[in-house]
Amino acid sequence: MNKIFLVVKREYLTRVRKRSFIVMTLLTPILFASLVGALLWIATTDQGEQKIITVIDDSGLFKNKFQSTEDLHFLYLEQNIESAKEDFNQLGQDALLYIPKIDVQNPQGIQLYSESNPHFGVINKIENTLEKEIERMKMKQLGVDQETLQRIETKVSINTLSLTSSGEKKSNAEATFGTAYVSSLLIYFFLFLYGVQVMKGVIEEKYNRIVEVIISSIRPFQLMMGKILGIAAVGLTQFLVWVILSFLVTSAGVSLMGLKQDPAELIGDSAGIEAQPVDMSTNSQGIWELMETIPFTYVMATFIIYFLGGYFLYASLFAVVGSAVDSDADSQQFMFPITIPLIISIVALGFVLNDPDGQIAFWMSMIPLTSPVIMLGRIPFGVPFWQLGLSVTLLIGGFIFTTWIAGRIYRVGILTHGSKVNYKTLTKWFFQNY
Amino acid sequence: MFLLEVKNIYKSYADHAALTDVSLQIPNQSIFGLLGPNGAGKTTLIRIITSILQADSGSVWLNGEQLNRNHIQVIGYLPEERGLYKKMRVGEQLLYLARLKGLEKSLAIERIGDWLKKLDMTEWAGKNIEDLSKGMQQKIQFIATVLHEPRLIILDEPFSGFDPINVNIIKDEILELKEKGATIIFSTHRMESVESLCDHIALINKSEKILDGPKKEIKQRYRTNKFEVDHVGPIATLNGEYQIVDNQTIGNNIFNTVIRIPHDHNPNLLLKELITQTEIHRFSEVVPSMNEIFISKVREQS
Known part of the structure; x- marks a missing residue:
């Protein structure tokens, strides 16, 4: 255990200290916030020419x-x-x-x-x-x-409310949809980004030939898990920094913008609906209240769970790819089948968001390969607890399974150089006594 | 007392046998040469000793105990294919590798300092590996192999890629480590490169051990009974028991002659006879190189 920790520490520190990581981590939320700010600004000021x-x-x-x-x-x-x-x-x-x-x-x-x-x-x-x-x-x-x-003329605007066991809550369809979409995309992006980092790390060790020195000190499985955990920690760090920074930057931005114009009004304007007199009660519904309609702590907690689960699942598969090839260039053919479930998830996301309780949504949020992206798309709409529990259990089972498979292939792959590897070879490695 | 005993190891891969019934005994505090051509099974054997691979059958005993995870700290291994993390600093990298071997942090730092100083690399400690020359990287790799003061040091193709200056530095360090009590295994297909250093030798060919024992004994066993003489003035005639194998002129009236004497014959007798005929500048036994022994052994078998 102690030695896994050494590997985790190395993987974590070498990545977090990289200039590119620091720049990415700090700049992304600022970029994101300025993008949102720019959109708000465009929306509040004159909408193009007359x-x-x-x-x-x-x-x-x-x-x-x-x-x-x-x-x-x-x-x-x-x-x-x-x-x-x-x-x-x-x-x-x-x-x-x-x-x-x-x-x-x-x-x-x-x-x-x-x-x-x-x-x-x-x-x-x-x-x-x-x-x-x-x-x-x-x-x-x-x-x-x-x-x-x-006297006949009537104006109606509907307030949507979600009715749950804990009582009525103000809901907002756009905000729910947006949260679902953004968190699904974000997890897709994270799984890809960090999965590929694991693969590259494995290739680097194999290519540098340092791997043989290391596995004469620790088991290949320890090295693989250390790497996967270390990079997971990098991902969590990045995510948390983003959340905190985005929160700070947007709250600063909103408090500036909020004085000028109310966002609820903006939504009305941009939809092209005839401007309606805004009374005091709707005026006070700012972005904060809009945000309160989404259970953010819940969404974030599930995001972290599904990020970790999905990441462990995919990272071990990416580790297999890394161990099987000799260089980045060879990795394409093996990456393809891994990325297919992720791409299918993203394609299906549209259907799922339109019908978050439908058959497609249900099954895809149970299958561990697609559940991280799909379940996060469903969560803001509300998911029955048993489904969430089942999905997480299956995901954990899934990553234990892929990690086990990965470990068996990995230990052979990292020491094999120069031979042409195909799926048959991978199967052979899996069954090989080592 | 043997530090390492390998007993009846079998190991095969999907399509071929890598080791067939290989047994070795490596005495404590010796330098052991594991010799054989590429693909003979040397690296597989080493990977089994370093717990990277598992043997199909047979056992490995280290210091009287069957090989287990605790022995990792006792073994230092420099693989044939070397490498380090390119973007990691020299000091950090050494510390990381030492700690993976189970060395305490403070002790590791102390030893890293000592070794860098010894190999004249102190000012490089803060540099990334990729900024170092190849020779320096190899020194770092060597330090990483011995930092935890292993009792058994395994060097696979130790001098390939080293420049001659570094080869001598490393050879000296290896001899010093042996003096301090370490046992060293050299594995190489370039038999001449380590021959002079080894006390014991094993020859491996096509997954089988074909010969092993103390180097002197092997040489004795494979002596050719040939002597090489540099002399001024030709040799006229020799007693019928002696056979001139080769005769070359190497200078003005200076010759080099190789003479075979009968088995169990005292070379002094040959010398006595030669003195009467010619002026001797050099008289030495023709000792077979490990390479020649290997070739004759392989021929013998087939």
């Missing part, structure tokens, strides 16, 4: 009904549509709205011409205005007066 939409209203029903806003300017033209179309390219306008003489009961033939596909928010706004106006006309025809109309 779009000019010319309106030719042959029906005469919508005169001055289109209200220009910050991003849309409506320009009424008394012109023939044909000539307007001819002039379109010269006038520097973004779109041309043509309303022919229409029947209010059956409004048809309204066209929007533009050079590129118009933004869906723009269409939404035009359609909304037209519908409202036509509805009003119909109402008037039916004898409803202006005052009644205003």
Whole structure:
């Protein structure tokens, strides 16, 4: 045990001391935070240039009904549509709205011409205005007066709440989805990054030939486990530093930004929905409250569990690859089958997030090769405890199994040089008495 | 007293036998040459002794005990293929390897200091291995092999890749370690390179031990009964029992002659006869090299 610790310490220290590690660890959260900050900044400030939409209203029903806003300017033209179309390219306008003489009961033939596909928010706004106006006309025809109309108008915004055994909690679909997506991607990235580091470490030792000196002092399995554990510690260090730094940087950023504008409002704006009056209660719901809708401690704890479990599983497979080849270049053919389950997980993630309790989601979160990525995608949506327990148990069983296999192949592989290795050789090594 | 005893070791890989019924006895405080061509099974035998591999059958005894994990600290092993962590500092690397052998930190640091000083490398302790010349790296590797003061030092192809100056430095260190009580195994296919250092020798060919014993005895057994004479003026005639094997002119009226004498014949008699005919500058027995013994042994078997 003591000797494994020596290996762990070496693996950890040589990596953590590297300049590239320090730079990566410190810069990533700053980069991430500045990216978020930039997005928020773009969202809060002017949203690009104002779009000019010319309106030719042959029906005469919508005169001055289109209200220009910050991003849309409506320009009424008394012109023939044909000539307007001819002039379109010269006038520097973004779109041309043509309303022919229409029947209010059956409004048809309204066209929007533009050079590129118009933004869906723009269409939404035009359609909304037209519908409202036509509805009003119909109402008037039916004898409803202006005052009644205003009383009828209703605004509804839904607050989503998740109902769990511990009571009601404010939930936020976007935040849940985002957390699921980010943690799945992050674990995928981590498994890959650190798995490959294990492989490279093994190749380095094999290539340098130091491995024979070391395994005359300790067992090959101790060396392999020491390396895997040491790099796991590096990964955890990096993760924790990222969490702490991101927390500090974003909280600093949010407290600066928060004074300027409320994020809940931003979501409304960017979705292209008609700006609604924001009352005091929604105004106070800042990013913090949004974050509170996600059980972060729970997500982080499960992240660490699945990172470690998945990492041990994959790292030992990567160690096998490292032990089997003579150089980085040869590793491709063996890396491929290892990376397939990870890539499948990422591809399936879309389905899983749309249906976090479905069959695909369930089975893929049980199979140890895919469970780290998939289960993390499900966790923010809430996973029954028995499923979580089963999945973690299977994952632990999975990594014990792969580590055992890996150990048997590894001890032969690290001492074998220059021979052409294929899957048959690996099987032979596995059964070889050593 | 034997420090190491290898008893009836068999080891085979999937497609071939690496060791067939190999037994060795290595006396304490001796230098033992494990000789044989490439692929004979030397490295496999060494890996079994260092617990890297397991024998299919047979046993290894160290100092009267069957080989176990505790013996790791007693053995120092310099493999044929050497290497160190390139991006690690000299001092740290030595400390790491010493501690893997179970050496206490403070003791390890002390010994590293002593060895670096001894091999004139103190100022390199803080440098990365990759900044060192090949020769210096080899010195570091040697230090790593002996830092924990092993009783058994195994050097596989010890001088391959060493420059002549370093070879002499290392040879001196090895002799000093032997004086202090260590037992050394040299394994090499270049038999001439270690012949002069070895007290005992074993020859291995195609997974089998074909010959072993004290070097002097082996040489005695394989003596050729040939003598080499440098002399001024030709030899006219020799007693019929003597046979001139070779005769060359090596200078103005100076000759080199190889003469075979009958078995159990005293060379003094030959000398006596020669003195009457020619002026002798040099008279020496032609001793077979290990290489020649090996070749004749292999021929003998086939």
